[in-house]
Amino acid sequence: MRTSLGIVRGLGSAKDGTEHFWVQRVTAVALVPLVVWFMASLIALSAGDHASLVAFLKAPVPLIAMLLFLATGFYHLRLGMQVVIEDYVKDEGMKLAALLANTFFCTGVGTAAVVATLKISFGA
Amino acid sequence: MSISKAAINRPTSPHLSIYKPQISSIPSITHRITGVGLGAGTVWLAWWLIAAASGPEAFATVQAFSGSIIGRLLLLGFTWAICFHFINGVRHLIWDLGYGFDLKSMEMSGWFTVYGSVGLTGLIWVAAIMMRGAL
Ligand code: HEM
Numbered sequence: 713m714r715t716s717l718g719i720v721r722g723l724g725s726a727k728d729g730t731e732h733f734w735v736q737r738v739t740a741v742a743l744v745p746l747v748v749w750f751m752a753s754l755i756a757l758s759a760g761d762h763a764s765l766v767a768f769l770k771a772p773v774p775l776i777a778m779l780l781f782l783a784t785g786f787y788h789l790r791l792g793m794q795v796v797i798e799d800y801v802k803d804e805g806m807k808l809a810a811l812l813a814n815t816f817f818c819t820g821v822g823t824a825a826v827v828a829t830l831k832i833s834f835g836a
Numbered sequence: 837m838s839i840s841k842a843a844i845n846r847p848t849s850p851h852l853s854i855y856k857p858q859i860s861s862i863p864s865i866t867h868r869i870t871g872v873g874l875g876a877g878t879v880w881l882a883w884w885l886i887a888a889a890s891g892p893e894a895f896a897t898v899q900a901f902s903g904s905i906i907g908r909l910l911l912l913g914f915t916w917a918i919c920f921h922f923i924n925g926v927r928h929l930i931w932d933l934g935y936g937f938d939l940k941s942m943e944m945s946g947w948f949t950v951y952g953s954v955g956l957t958g959l960i961w962v963a964a965i966m967m968r969g970a971l
Pocket residue numbers: 736737740741743744745747785786788789791792793795796867868869870871872874875878921922924925926928929
């Protein structure tokens with residue numbers, strides 16, 4: 713989503729118009745049902761053991777919901793932390809380092825969580 | 837390009853240290869704190885999933901930590917954090933649609949967020965304890 717003025721003027725200082733704001737909202741909307749599902753699943757699983765968690769993630773709908781929750785959540789986190797860093801880290805070099813660390817953290821931890829979920833689901 | 841002194845020393849806003857905490861500002865900063873806190877909590881979530889993927893023994897280690905006093909206190913904190921961020925997040929989305937931005941509605945929804953997040957946390961824990969058949 714870009715404002716017409718943003719397109720004309722080269723999208724403002726960040727060069728991406730209202731894209732960041734918009735995707736933060738899209739992920740927030742998607743997280744509403746996904747977080748409800750996740751919390752309900754945690755309640756249901758809280759009394760269970762390892763076998764019940766594995767059995768749960770072997771079913772297709774919970775697997776899909778879990779992957780969507782992880783992908784959306786980590787994306788939302790990356791966008792959100794970016795704003796926090798831009799607000800508080802003044803030094804340009806430090807800011808760049810923090811933004812890189814944020815992206816690496818979210819991509820790394822997010823990918824690890826996704827791979828673990830897939831391994832549980834498709835493992836023996 | 838020369839930068840004037842006034843531009844360098846321009847005041848930063850808002851002056852949090854001299855600002856009275858209000859029902860407008862408290863949920864705002866709490867949304868940020870809970871967002872960052874939940875971000876840190878994703879390490880625990882990933883650890884839980886990775887352990888479950890490695891097998892029952894690794895999983896038992898995570899469950900032992902989660903079941904300890906510290907683990908339970910942290911889980912209680914994270915439950916509240918996600919409830920708060922959830923309710924206040926929906927509040928943000930409603931504002932984005934153009935509703936509820938007058939002072940009276942904003943104050944009401946602010947208090948709703950504060951009490952609602954505590955109430956929802958309680959409900960979730962009661963539900964989880966009931967699942968364990970301990971209630
Ligand atoms: C139902 C779920 C959620 C909703 C509706 C939601 C909504 C939002 C919204 C609307 C914002 C933007 C606030 C602003 O512009 O000031 C935001 C910021 C943020 N969210 Fe979420 N969120 C949800 C879940 C999460 C989760 C699970 C995490 C962490 C993994 C998270 C981390 C953050 C962070 C770090 C920010 C930035 C805070 C700031 O800029 O002050 N959110 N959220």
